[in-house]
Amino acid sequence: MFLSRIVLRDLDSIDSPVSMASSKKLVTRDEWERKLRDVKIRKEDMNRLVMNFLVTEGFVDAADKFRIESGTQPDIDLATITDRMEVKRAVQSGNVQEAIEKINDLNPTILDTNPQLYFHLQQQKLIELIRAGKINEALEFAQEELAPRGEENQAFLEEIEKTVTLLVFEDIKNCPYGELLDVSQRLKTASEVNAAILTSQSHEKDPKLPSLLKMLIWTQNQLDEKAAYPRINNFSTATLEDPAI
Amino acid sequence: MPSTASGGGGGGAWPESESETAAAASPSPSPSASSPTASYCMGSRPEELTARLAVNAGAGGGGGGGGGGDGERERVRTLREIKNQIIGNRTKKLQYLRLGAVPAVLAAMAEPGASPAALVQAAAAAGSFACGVDDGVRAVLEAGAVAHLTRLLAHPDEKVVDASARALRMIYQSKLAPKFDVNNEKNMEFLLTLLNRENENVTELAANIISHSCNSSTEQLALCAAGVPQRLVNLFGGSMNLRDACLHSMTAIIRNNWEVASRFALMDHGKALCSIVALIHDRSPRTRLLACLCLIALSHASPCHFQDRQIKTKLILVLLELIEEPGHVGDDAPLALTTLIKDSVELQKQALSTNAVLKLSNHLLANSLESRRAVTILLALAELCSKLEESRYQLMSVQASTLIIDALKHTCADIRVAACSCLKNISRSSKVLSAGKLSCDTFIAPLVQLLYDSSTSVQVAALGAICNIAVNLTPRKSILLHSGAVSQLVHLSKSMDPTLRLKAVWALRNIMFLLNPKGKDFILKELTLSTLSSLICDSEHFVQEQTLALVHNLVDGYVDAVDYVIGDDCTILNAISRQLNNAPAPGVCIQGMFVLANVAAGGELNKEAVMNVLVPRRADHIKSSFVLNFLQSKDKQLRVATLWCILNLIYPKCEASSVRVVRLQNTGLISQVKGMINDPCLDCKVNTPRFPPVQLRVRMVLEHCLDNADDGFM
Known part of the structure; x- marks a missing residue:
């Protein structure tokens, strides 16, 4: 958040003295770097951003090491990350029932108050049964567990229909809705689970760093219309590139 | 234990x-x-x-x-x-x-x-x-x-x-x-121990108990006296979920309670209030919504402590932004906006100036009409159109109006109801009506279709819109007449549901208003005299009133229509007479007397018929006429209507009129009118430019009485 504010403030100071009608203001590398040096970013703030990322994404070991090294306290009990990651891993490896039970141990109100998530987990369970070729079991599960959810909600019904389509085809990888069997479907469900657990722990479900990066891109785009300046094009190295004149 | x-x-x-x-x-x-x-x-x-x-x-x-x-x-x-x-x-x-x-x-x-x-x-x-x-x-x-x-x-x-x-x-x-009774001292102590616990699950529970149980003003005052608001504000520092629970219970404590709200507004030199105002900019959308709801409750409960217009403008802006949020927050934000601007022209203007109508309708246009959000947005739009002409124009712009037509035909009943509410409020504008934008088939046809809806609430909402549209349709009434609306309205006027009967008759009454004789005959043919007379004697007085108003509009400006009233062995007139003699609600009496006054304006036959209602020719007639009571009524309109009726009976001067004067005099009516000139509540200055109608009529009646009975009886 503060990063973008700093850039915007600079933008003002660049903008004001310039009144050349068409040509953009040119900011040299030296000038730019001098300005950047003037910007004071507190180390603790940077550390908190990093910690927020590690915690939200569930890198528990890294978070713990980072805590020891930087002295930054996480805003959540690290033990809960381990639990959350176990749930996530269970979904990613297709053990949906295990995931459900772990979520319920963590906080029994999550799935009761989040019907969509519960449905998606049940749907994932059906997908896993189909993937394993347990056709009878899959049919029974669809009838007994999923059908009642479809009666409660039209959108769920459509999802069930798509999923059950998988049972009709022999070559399920290439049938319509075959993408349900992709790893990406598991990841989608896993990230939904992750977000729900985070919300139940009063934690924001997305880390702050990516949105900061988005703001940087937006700000650079805005700035491009007004000035030529050393731009960051490669976000993994964050090197400043000389302005093209 | x-x-x-x-x-x-x-x-x-x-x-x-x-x-x-x-x-x-x-x-x-x-x-x-x-x-x-x-x-x-x-x-x-x-x-x-x-x-x-x-x-x-x-x-x-x-x-x-x-x-x-x-x-x-x-x-x-x-x-x-x-x-x-x-x-x-x-x-x-x-x-x-x-x-x-x-x-x-x-x-x-x-x-x-x-x-x-x-x-x-x-x-x-x-x-x-x-x-x-x-x-x-x-x-x-x-x-x-x-x-x-x-x-x-x-x-x-x-x-x-x-x-x-x-x-x-x-x-x-x-x-x-x-309910958890906080008026019990021990219970309150217990609640406070919960609020003071370290465990956030427990403090959140305490906040939930307050939201669940607090709804009477004594409970609110008890919680306030025990320092609960202060404690809740302190808990804002906790986790997001706890803070949301506390905001919610704070709203419950403040709602509709002036004393608690004003104490809260002044608490800690206004710091507590500031902490909630700060939360309308919180990162979490749910927190923003709950903070807005709390402030709205505060502003309704204690307007004098909440006069800051800036905050209200901010609330409007925040709520309009929240509409873009997924889930309950986005669904409920328009409802909160509706509550905020309800009945306040000033706030509606402010909302309009922040482009509320455009933002709301653009959201509807950009998304499908498939959700609860469509309902709440339409209701917010309806509220924005309840008073402001400019809102109505904006909503009637090309794109948005097609949206409303789509909403009228939607499969979800709540969306149909909400669309009808929009149309009802738009059609309050005589300019929109006279521009004829609503009186075209594109709107009328789906509205009339909704009169056949399986849901009563949809029918009621559609009737509301039709009622308003019918009022000012003068040159274009034929569209409504030939849309099949009349027969369904007649059908609904026989419904078991009193609200449906009321609204159906009301719509018919408005269609009848200033309608040409041909149209009036058409409606009467559909309605039939027997239905009309049973509606006059309906079990609900508000239905009776609307029916008599319908008859009033029928005979108004259409001399031959009197035949409907006094023809067929006086079925209708007898029904009216029965109602007036039963001395029902003032509204019924007023409309009934207007009908009689209109009928009495006609020829001798008419006057005699009305005369027989007022002063029945019966040997055993001892009971004093209901007209006497009407003249003594506290309701000014009823006195005016009654005087008009009497005036029409004795005007113009002729022999028959003199006979009627004598009959009226014999029942004590004329002396009652005479007494009215000195009535303290009518003691208005005769010379004021705005002549009080009652007094004017009194004088006119008396003057005509004098004319008719030459030797005078005063």
Whole structure:
């Protein structure tokens, strides 16, 4: 958040003295770097951003090491990350029932108050049964567990229909809705689970760093219309590139 | 006794829970010993699990060790299995309820030697039963869950405390949960101990209990006096979920209570208020919405402490932004906006100046009409159009108006209702109406179609819109007349539902207004005199009133229409006479007298017919005429209508009129009129430019009486 504010403030100071009608203001590398040096970013703030990322994404070991090294306290009990990651891993490896039970141990109100998530987990369970070729079991599960959810909600019904389509085809990888069997479907469900657990722990479900990066891109785009300046094009190295004149 | 606080947890129990606890202890199913064959049968069907749980009851308590032994492990496993099956699964909950599993789960909680693990599982299962299924809530309450779970809030094991607090929160989410009486001193003390606990699950529970139980002003004042608002504000510093719960309960404490609201506004030199204002810019959308709702409640409860226009403008802006949020927040934001601007022209103008109409309608245009949000947005638009002409114009712009037409034809009844509300409020504008934008087939046809809707609320809403559109349709009434509306309106006027009858007759009345004679005949043919007369004698006086107003519009400006009233053996006139003699509601009398006045304006035949209503020619007539009462009525309009009627009876001067004057005089009517000139409540200055109508008519009646009876009787 503060990063973008700093850039915007600079933008003002660049903008004001310039009144050349068409040509953009040119900011040299030296000038730019001098300005950047003037910007004071507190180390603790940077550390908190990093910690927020590690915690939200569930890198528990890294978070713990980072805590020891930087002295930054996480805003959540690290033990809960381990639990959350176990749930996530269970979904990613297709053990949906295990995931459900772990979520319920963590906080029994999550799935009761989040019907969509519960449905998606049940749907994932059906997908896993189909993937394993347990056709009878899959049919029974669809009838007994999923059908009642479809009666409660039209959108769920459509999802069930798509999923059950998988049972009709022999070559399920290439049938319509075959993408349900992709790893990406598991990841989608896993990230939904992750977000729900985070919300139940009063934690924001997305880390702050990516949105900061988005703001940087937006700000650079805005700035491009007004000035030529050393731009960051490669976000993994964050090197400043000389302005093209 | 479970109501004493056990030391470790630092909590307490419901002071009033003894009776509940006693009731709950009894149903624990207790077979004398656990049967090993049954407990080793590892099925997972609800029948088996329920049976196993019942068999296991008492297994853990035997040794007194609390948690040891196979029996206890088995019970924890069974409870956990049941819990995992029912969470999120309505069907399973109902199945277990039918099997009577709830008392068994609660019995496990009541077990003196129960292990923390068993208590956690049992509490979670009980909480889940209470979530989303009313029968579940009832079963859990009947089994004494509140008392047990409350007792467990003082358990030394934090996990047990967490599980119990969560389960209680589930229970208090339901409307069926008993109210927590904060007027009881001990209860209040207990609530305060909960609010002061470290455990956020417990403090959140306390906030939920307040939201659930606080709705009378004495309760609000009691909570305020106990310092609860201050404590809630302090808890804003906690986790996001806790803060949201506190905001919600703060709203409950403030709502509609001037005293609490103004005390809160001044609390800590306004710091508490500022902390809520700050939260309307919070990162979490839900928090922003709850903070807005709290401030809206505050501004309604105590307008004088909330005059800052800037904050209100901010509220409007924040709420308009929140509409873009997914889920409940985005759905409820338009409702909050509606509450905020309701009945305030100033705020509606402010909303309009922030482009509210455009933003709301653009959101509808950009998204499908498939959600609850469409309903709430349409209702907010309707509110914006309730008073402001400019809003109506904006909404009637090309794109948005097609949207409303789509909404009228939508499969969801609530969306149809909301669209009708929009049209009703737009059609309050005489300019929109006279521009003819609404009186075209594109709007009329779907509206008329809605008169056939299967949902009564849709029919009522459609009638509301048609009523308004009909008023000013003068040059274009034929569209409505030939749309098939009339026959359905007639049909609805015979409905069992009084609201439908009322609105249907009202719509007919408005269509009848200034209609050409041909149109009037057409409606009467559809309606029939017998229906009309039974509507005049309807069981509900508001229907009677509208029906008489309909007759009033019928005879107004259409001389021959009087035949409908006095023809057919005076069916209609007799019905009116019956109603007036029964002295019903003033509205009915007024409309009835206007009809009579209109009829009396006609020829001798008409005048005589009306005369017979006012002064029946019966030998045994002793009862004083109802007209006497009307002249003494407190209602000015009724006096005017009655005087008009009398005036029309004795005008113009002729022999027949003189005879009528004598008849009126004999019943004491004329002297009553004479008395009215000195009536203190009519003691208005005769010379003022705005001549009071009653007094004017009094003078006119008296002058004509003098003219008619030459020698004078005054």
